[in-house]
Amino acid sequence: MKLRIGVLAAALVLPFAVASTTSVAQARPDSTPYYWQVPGGDEHVLSEAGFDVEHGAGGPVQVVGDQGVANRLMGLGYRPVKYDTVYKQVVASRAEVAADTYYGGYHTVTAHENHLTSVAAAYPALTQVFDIGDSWRKTRGQGGHDIWAICITKKKAGDCALNPNSAKPRFALIAQIHARELATGELAWKWIDHVTKGYGTDAEVTSILDTTELWVVPIVNPDGVDIAASGGNQPLMQRKNANNTGASCSTPSYGIDLNRNSSFKWGGAGTSRCGETYQGTGAASEPETKALETWFKQLFPDQRGPGDNDVAPVTTKGVMITAHSYGNLIMPPWGWTWNANPNAAGLAALGNKMKAFNGYTVVAEGDTTGTTDDFTYGNLGIASYTFELGSGSGSCGGFFPQYSCMDSLFWPKNKGALLTAAKAAKAPYAS
Ligand SMILES: [Zn+2]
Known part of the structure; x- marks a missing residue:
């Protein structure tokens, strides 16, 4: 079990390899949130435009949102790149962990x-x-x-x-x-x-x-x-x-x-x-x-x-x-x-x-x-x-x-x- 989680963690750092590995993504395909990299995006411009913008940590700024948010970005001329899932695999079910x-x-x-x-x-x-x-x-x-x-x-x-x-x-x-x-x-x-x-x-x-x-x-x-x-x-x-x-x-x-x-x-x-x-x-x-x-x-x-x-x-x-x-x-x-x-x-x-x-x-x-x-x-x-x-x-x-x-x-x-x-x-x- 430990090994399998380690393999999954390694896969999660790769964009595009992510969506198919999580049940979350399959359960709610339309509203699943992702971190999107937005090349050329300015943190303030995007923030004032109502986007949920995060530090790019060295790379392009990131916007959090679902496909609809990505579509809005594309409508404004940006080319958002899917970077990672927001939700990670939950290892323990809620019943298995503490109250x-x-x-x-x-x-x-x-x-x-x-x-x-x-x-x-x-x-x-x-x-x-x-x-x-x-x-x-x-x-x-x-x-x-x-x-x-x-x-x-x-x-x-x-x-x-x-x-x-x-x-x-x-x-x-x-x-x-x-x-x-x-x-x-x-x-x-x-x-x-x-x-x-x-x-x-x-x-x-x-x-x-x-x-x-x-x-x-x-x-x-x-x-x-x-x-x-x-x-x-x-x-x-x-x-x-x-x-x-x-x-x-x-x-x-x-x-x-x-x-x-x-x-x-x-x-x-x-x-x-x-x-x-x-x-x-x-x-x-x-x-x-x-x-x-x-x-x-x-x-x-x-x-x-x-x-x-x-x-x-x-x-x-x-x-x-x-x-x-x-x-x-x-x-x-x-x-x-x-x-x-x-x-x-x-x-x-x-x-x-x-x-x-x-x-x-x-x-x-x-x-x-x-x-x-x-x-x-x-x-x-x-x-x-x-x-x-x-x-x-x-x-x-x-x-x-x-x-x-x-x-x-x-x-x-x-x-x-x-x-x-x-x-x-x-x-x-x-x-
Ligand atoms: Zn904070």
């Missing part, structure tokens, strides 16, 4: 909430769980969720307080702000388990928890994850939150892109209501964004001046990583401009230390406004990075990698990078 999971093992929002509750119960001396705000649906009385954060450290008096003047430096990891980027929430889960189970047995983890507070928000966008998970073995392509105010978009195109909604330099591209990068009606208009920004300000003092060129000093404390998929990238700010940020050298130096573990390319974001890491670096001065987990193709690629890729690829590659970030929290710009 509250989907697509071969990915955890639902409920599973993540139960996980935090059980970790807090098992490790009371190391952890504290916080409700940092409400999802959009919860604010509207339409179900929804609290947004949960966990603080992990060897607790002393005054630790894990929502107060920026903490005794210990802090490393914050957030995940699934984009719901369909499934590997990110699972990475946060494994990180939480590693640092709680390792205290007292793993010297590196013990040292980190004795000196540092680790904060994790495994799911920033729980409404979106509910929507994605509702597809079961064919997760829905929900990226944004669930705000459907004034939208007449097809599911799952409504919502606000929470990674274009932050209050730092908000505005610019992303004005199309049904577009995947829709920025919202105003800076931090969404409850999820407000919750995150309030929480960041409670964790970190403002350590950088207000000017675009003000340097965060070498004494700055604090690191933030926001996990996304995909592209095998470590991206420091800025997003709002291609100009280098005033701490570019320090951010690149720490980025390269993390790259030593995951092998990702360190490159500034550029061309995105209202991102989380622009907010945390721009407003507060802390070292901030977007991680883009995984490649664009193959059984471990794209938004929906096979669940086994968490153990075979994503966790082993990123564990060292996260530990490096945690150890750097005390002085991220002093390399």
Whole structure:
């Protein structure tokens, strides 16, 4: 069985060999989504035209969609090339995997909430769980969720307080702000388990928890994850939150892109209501964004001046990583401009230390406004990075990698990078 899966994984990297190997493609031929390479396509032009555009990771830009989307591209003069399937082979049936999971093992929002509750119960001396705000649906009385954060450290008096003047430096990891980027929430889960189970047995983890507070928000966008998970073995392509105010978009195109909604330099591209990068009606208009920004300000003092060129000093404390998929990238700010940020050298130096573990390319974001890491670096001065987990193709690629890729690829590659970030929290710009 293992061998057969390996052979299939090898086949999946070859375009055109893919469609016939998956039962998904045969079951729903007309609406089956693919990643299409679009030679000559411009990310912004296509995005504003309503296409779901992704990083080409060195190659042409990619558009996600079915044959109808490809037809629209062809109508505009492009020649899209089918690159890979969106859905990979689901190895285990839903009945064979744990409760509250989907697509071969990915955890639902409920599973993540139960996980935090059980970790807090098992490790009371190391952890504290916080409700940092409400999802959009919860604010509207339409179900929804609290947004949960966990603080992990060897607790002393005054630790894990929502107060920026903490005794210990802090490393914050957030995940699934984009719901369909499934590997990110699972990475946060494994990180939480590693640092709680390792205290007292793993010297590196013990040292980190004795000196540092680790904060994790495994799911920033729980409404979106509910929507994605509702597809079961064919997760829905929900990226944004669930705000459907004034939208007449097809599911799952409504919502606000929470990674274009932050209050730092908000505005610019992303004005199309049904577009995947829709920025919202105003800076931090969404409850999820407000919750995150309030929480960041409670964790970190403002350590950088207000000017675009003000340097965060070498004494700055604090690191933030926001996990996304995909592209095998470590991206420091800025997003709002291609100009280098005033701490570019320090951010690149720490980025390269993390790259030593995951092998990702360190490159500034550029061309995105209202991102989380622009907010945390721009407003507060802390070292901030977007991680883009995984490649664009193959059984471990794209938004929906096979669940086994968490153990075979994503966790082993990123564990060292996260530990490096945690150890750097005390002085991220002093390399
Ligand atoms: Zn993302």
